[in-house]
Amino acid sequence: MQVTRMLQPFFPFCQRLLPTKLAGLSVNLLKATALDIAILAWHLLLYPSGIAQERRGPAVPALPAADGTEDPAQLPTQAPPPVVLLHGFIDNRSVFVLLRRSLSQHGRHRVESLNYSPLICDIRVAAELLGRHIEEICERTGSTQVDVVGHSLGGLIARYYVQRLGGDARVRTLVTLGTPHAGTRVAPLANAHPIVRQMRPDSEVIEELSQPAPGCRTHFVSFWSDLDHLMNPLETARLDHPDLMAQSVQVSGIGHLALPVHPTVATGIRQALDAEWAGTAAHTDDLTVA
Numbered sequence: 001m002q003v004t005r006m007l008q009p010f011f012p013f014c015q016r017l018l019p020t021k022l023a024g025l026s027v028n029l030l031k032a033t034a035l036d037i038a039i040l041a042w043h044l045l046l047y048p049s050g051i052a053q054e055r056r057g058p059a060v061p062a063l064p065a066a067d068g069t070e071d072p073a074q075l076p077t078q079a080p081p082p083v084v085l086l087h088g089f090i091d092n093r094s095v096f097v098l099l100r101r102s103l104s105q106h107g108r109h110r111v112e113s114l115n116y117s118p119l120i121c122d123i124r125v126a127a128e129l130l131g132r133h134i135e136e137i138c139e140r141t142g143s144t145q146v147d148v149v150g151h152s153l154g155g156l157i158a159r160y161y162v163q164r165l166g167g168d169a170r171v172r173t174l175v176t177l178g179t180p181h182a183g184t185r186v187a188p189l190a191n192a193h194p195i196v197r198q199m200r201p202d203s204e205v206i207e208e209l210s211q212p213a214p215g216c217r218t219h220f221v222s223f224w225s226d227l228d229h230l231m232n233p234l235e236t237a238r239l240d241h242p243d244l245m246a247q248s249v250q251v252s253g254i255g256h257l258a259l260p261v262h263p264t265v266a267t268g269i270r271q272a273l274d275a276e277w278a279g280t281a282a283h284t285d286d287l288t289v290a
Contacts, residue, residue, distance in 0.1 A: 028253050032227040036255040043095060043257070050094025053115050081145045081172055082110035082137050083273065086130065088152030088178075089195065090118045095151060095260050102266040108273070110141060116157070121194040123153075123205050127161040134161075134170050145172040147273050151260045152230070153199065155179030156209075159220075163244075164208060168218040175272050176222045177259040182206065182236040186229070201236075213243040220246040221272040223259060230256045247272075 083103060085096045093113030100111050114133045120126050134146055148171050150158040155176030161167035162174055183201030190196045198205040224237030231237045238248040249272075254262050 029227055032225075032253060032255040032258070033229075036229075036257045039257045039261055046094040046097060047092065048094075050092035050113075050115070079110070079143075080108060080273070081143050081147050082112060082141055083108055084130075084134060084137065084146050084148045085111065085113040086148060086150040086154030086158055087113070087115070088154050091151070096149075098261045098263075099149070099266050099269065102263070103270065103273075106270050108270075110143075112137060123157055123160055123195060123198050124164075126157045126195075127165055127167075130157055130161050131165055131167055131170075134167070138170065145170055147171070147173045147175070149175045149177070149269060149273075150179060151177045152179055152256065153195070155222075156181070156199065156205075159209060159239075160205065162218045163213050163216060168216045171218045173219045173221065173273055173275070175269050176220070176237075176239065177265070177269075178225060178228050178231060178237050178256045179222065179239075180231060180236045181209070181222065181239045184230065184232050184236050186232040210241070213241065216244055218245075219275075220244055221249060222246065223249045223251055223265060223268065225251040225254055225256065225259060227252075227254060228256045228259075 085093065085099065087093060087095050092115050096113055100113075103111050114130060116126050116129055120129075134148075137146060138144060148158045150156070155174070156179050158167075158171070158174050159176065159179070159181070162171050180199050183203060183206040184199055185201065187196075191200075197203060200206070220239050222237060222239040224231065224234065226234060228234060228237060239246045240248075249268055251259065251262075251265060251268075254265075259265055
């Protein structure tokens with residue numbers, strides 16, 4: 001935020017140098033880049049705190065009925081499902097510090113993060129790891145379902161679990177933030193890492209996710225930004241699949257790194273998790289979060 005204010009005096013100068021149609025876009029891009037730089041610096045400070053896996057909460061005990069058996073009516077079924085947060089490539093759970101606080105302040109007290117190793121070389125393996133983690137959460141909390149929020153690669157891992165590994169039985173709502181659902185062509189030099197190659201438009205993983213998924217029960221909400229420098233093309237972060245119940249939310253004026261920390265996006269995520277979904281038909285709406 002401070003970086004954006006420092007660069008503010010240069011914005012009018014940039015506008016005078018650029019054609020009118022490009023000036024607004026370029027100034028917005030400059031602001032988004034400055035904000036991403038500030039967020040990156042802040043995140044680098046927090047990164048060490050998120051390297052270790054977080055400590056798990058205690059199991060939820062079942063309350064005994066009058067005859068000494070477990071009474072299902074007394075189990076915490078009225079509470080919203082636990083929320084699982086899944087970070088992006090070469091990141092960790094520290095990226096969700098602000099989002100966790102926002103969710104907790106609005107009644108989502110069962111929020112957990114999963115760290116996966118940057119040495120994992122296959123999205124499929126990471127999706128299996130996520131599945132085991134979700135099963136453990138359900139067993140420990142007594143919940144039959146969870147909600148998942150995935151940033152960037154994390155959203156793709158979660159989608160693979162839901163769509164290809166039967167995770168739609170466990171994941172009620174999957175929210176993705178800047179996730180390359182159709183693959184991204186950015187940074188070709190990063191192809192040395194196998195998991196980056198799996199995020200390319202022509203990869204086997206992207207092909208698998210484009211295949212039919214009849215009867216998928218999970219609801220999807222994909223947040224995509226018009227200034228996301230890691231999505232090429234930008235629309236790849238939209239989830240468009242004829243068999244999925246999916247909604248796209250366009251975010252204006254912020255970059256890739258800002259998606260998990262921006263307060264307006266956090267509000268949109270909470271609304272998506274609290275939504276009462278109706279029907280089974282796939283639908284896609286564009287909402288603008290400025």
